[in-house]
Amino acid sequence: MSALGRLLTGNRVWRSIVRHGFPDSNRNRALAVFSNLFLHVHPVKVRLRAIAFSRTFFLGGLAAACFLILTITGVLLMLYYRPSVPEAYDDMKDLEFVVSSGVFLRNLHRWSAHAMVAIVFLHMVRVFFAGAYRPPREFNWVIGVVLFVTTILLSYTGYLLPWDQLAYWGVTVGANMAGATPWIGEDTRFLLLGGTEIGEPALLRFYVLHCVILPAVLVVLVAIHIWRVRKDGGIYLPPLDLSRDGGGKR
Amino acid sequence: MSDPSPTFRPEEGVQAREVPVRLLVVQGEQRPAVDATDEPVVMTFPHLVVRELIAFLALSLLLVVCALLFDAPLESMADPSKAMNPMKAPWYFLGLQELLHYYPPIVAGVILPGAVVVALAIVPYFDINLERPEFWERRRASKLALTVAVFGLISSLLAYAGQHPVWPLLGPLWFVGAAMLLPGVWSRRRGLVGWLARRSLPFWIFAWFLLTAVTLTVIGVFFRGPGWSFTLPWRDGIW
Numbered sequence A: 001m002s003a004l005g006r007l008l009t010g011n012r013v014w015r016s017i018v019r020h021g022f023p024d025s026n027r028n029r030a031l032a033v034f035s036n037l038f039l040h041v042h043p044v045k046v047r048l049r050a051i052a053f054s055r056t057f058f059l060g061g062l063a064a065a066c067f068l069i070l071t072i073t074g075v076l077l078m079l080y081y082r083p084s085v086p087e088a089y090d091d092m093k094d095l096e097f098v099v100s101s102g103v104f105l106r107n108l109h110r111w112s113a114h115a116m117v118a119i120v121f122l123h124m125v126r127v128f129f130a131g132a133y134r135p136p137r138e139f140n141w142v143i144g145v146v147l148f149v150t151t152i153l154l155s156y157t158g159y160l161l162p163w164d165q166l167a168y169w170g171v172t173v174g175a176n177m178a179g180a181t182p183w184i185g186e187d188t189r190f191l192l193l194g195g196t197e198i199g200e201p202a203l204l205r206f207y208v209l210h211c212v213i214l215p216a217v218l219v220v221l222v223a224i225h226i227w228r229v230r231k232d233g234g235i236y237l238p239p240l241d242l243s244r245d246g247g248g249k250r
Numbered sequence B: 001m002s003d004p005s006p007t008f009r010p011e012e013g014v015q016a017r018e019v020p021v022r023l024l025v026v027q028g029e030q031r032p033a034v035d036a037t038d039e040p041v042v043m044t045f046p047h048l049v050v051r052e053l054i055a056f057l058a059l060s061l062l063l064v065v066c067a068l069l070f071d072a073p074l075e076s077m078a079d080p081s082k083a084m085n086p087m088k089a090p091w092y093f094l095g096l097q098e099l100l101h102y103y104p105p106i107v108a109g110v111i112l113p114g115a116v117v118v119a120l121a122i123v124p125y126f127d128i129n130l131e132r133p134e135f136w137e138r139r140r141a142s143k144l145a146l147t148v149a150v151f152g153l154i155s156s157l158l159a160y161a162g163q164h165p166v167w168p169l170l171g172p173l174w175f176v177g178a179a180m181l182l183p184g185v186w187s188r189r190r191g192l193v194g195w196l197a198r199r200s201l202p203f204w205i206f207a208w209f210l211l212t213a214v215t216l217t218v219i220g221v222f223f224r225g226p227g228w229s230f231t232l233p234w235r236d237g238i239w
């Protein structure tokens, strides 16, 4: 390790923040993981097979990454957005023409949202075909199914917020589907829209769902989900077939 | 008449100190072993952390490039009196919307998607093996007949209830059916056919859901124009 590294990580201030030395020994590398709130979702050592790219394609982690990007860009967008008619649409125009980097901000939020739906779906497909849905991970799979539905609802509630024709009629299709549910359909629709058709109350409800309720649900569920992956001994790996030559290869 | 109410006796003196009696309970370990392994392991830091970081940066880069190159759509202000044609939901709903084209809303919008979500949630609770090498070994003829009958039944239900020809639904169903039946008529233990023979029932159900969802979504996104009529992606645009 370089002298600069020692200087940076050896002084008192650094040591008051991170309580271990430069991670060039296995001891310090272990400490880097388990004395760190974020990294300690991982064990200190992982099986070599588990970190191969083709094992998970990192899809679960990338879904979480999308959520992080969406949270940051979303909070910034909230600074410029008012959930009322016609301000909501005017604010879209302002993002386009007035706010610096407004277009970029909105684009990044939009494409990350599409990416998240796709990545969560692909993650589900990969988990299934790996056989990782089976016991003892069955309940984590159920949490995953709820996460999938939550992700779609997040994207769908966000879709109305620009209050343009695309948003309005796209959401109309979905709201009509909900309305077709027997017995409770009409009431569900009314509850969702805050009225019988999509108007300002619906916009406000979708806004609150999109910015507060659904993200909160998602955060709690993702925390449980990832914690359980850890408690189940890490990601599922097929049993080693030791009879086969080079049994470590599967 | 009624039982005397239990007397509340505060613990005092020596007793109070004895209260937290701990029983040691040794439970059978229900979780898979976390540590015991003979196979090669690596330090999480840096090996896994660095890989995660690279994946994260690659995704961020891709998204930033997309955000620089492509603008999010923004049409004119919402106008309840001016319906869009075609009226399309976001892409991940277009499979459902395509389904809505064939079946009444209660079936396509509620029952079928609800059934799929429930089926997904409960699939791990069925004790079905991931691999089942012996399925086609015995009583092959009757199993073939039964499987064909099940596929026939599902096909006729789909076709009977449909308001339009339901080829986009039958295609994936029959494709999955053919793959499933192949090892039944051609017994091989090796190669692709052998692999197919070892797939479990959940595999086939999931493959069917997946193929159907992808087919319907692709049709909904690329091949549906005004009035939900068939179109080509380069003729009427995509959305």
Ligand code: HEM
Pocket (backbone or CB within 6 Å): A056, A058, A059, A060, A061, A063, A064, A120, A121, A123, A124, A127, A130, A132, A133, A137, A140, A141, A142, A143, A144, A145, A146, A147, A148, A151, A222, A225, A226, A229, A234, A235, A236, A237
């Ligand atoms: C917001 C959405 C989600 C996030 C952030 C997330 C995150 C993760 C992460 C980080 C892992 C570790 C391994 C990997 O990356 O593959 C994982 C594993 C897992 N996920 Fe998810 N996930 C999400 C949605 C889902 C969905 C929709 C399902 C299934 C319906 C699911 C089922 C599972 C299961 C069963 C595992 C264990 C896999 C194994 O042991 O190999 N997750 N998830």
